[in-house]
Amino acid sequence: MKKNFALLLAAVFLLISLTILSAQEGFTGPRAGHPLVTVEQAKRMPDDALVTLQGYIINSLGDEKYTFRDNTGEIMIEIDRRVWRGVSAGENDKVEISGEVEHERTRVEIDVKSIRRL
Numbered sequence: 377m378k379k380n381f382a383l384l385l386a387a388v389f390l391l392i393s394l395t396i397l398s399a400q401e402g403f404t405g406p407r408a409g410h411p412l413v414t415v416e417q418a419k420r421m422p423d424d425a426l427v428t429l430q431g432y433i434i435n436s437l438g439d440e441k442y443t444f445r446d447n448t449g450e451i452m453i454e455i456d457r458r459v460w461r462g463v464s465a466g467e468n469d470k471v472e473i474s475g476e477v478e479h480e481r482t483r484v485e486i487d488v489k490s491i492r493r494l
Contacts, residue, residue, distance in 0.1 A: 419484045432469070455491060
């Protein structure tokens with residue numbers, strides 16, 4: 377019984393270690409087709425344009441919506457729970473987001489597909 381428990385414990389430890397390693401590996405640079413732009417530039421881009429922005433998430437608006445700010449202005453962003461993938465970011469943490477420009481009725485927002493802390 378002790379042997380089975382030790383084996384189970386080792387398997388769990390191995391699985392956790394592999395999960396942590398896989399979350400840390402991979403290319404972290406810009407994605408093809410996602411030019412690095414400012415908030416001001418993103419607001420003028422066409423619907424569904426792919427973009428990458430660097431700045432700060434300054435508050436939560438609820439329902440997976442947030443306010444994003446860089447040195448040119450603010451824009452609403454939407455980040456689905458699955459996109460966060462263990463990333464934590466506060467208002468003082470610089471992040472890079474990549475996603476699509478979405479033209480809503482009276483505003484422009486970014487539908488975020490990936491996020492990482494810088």
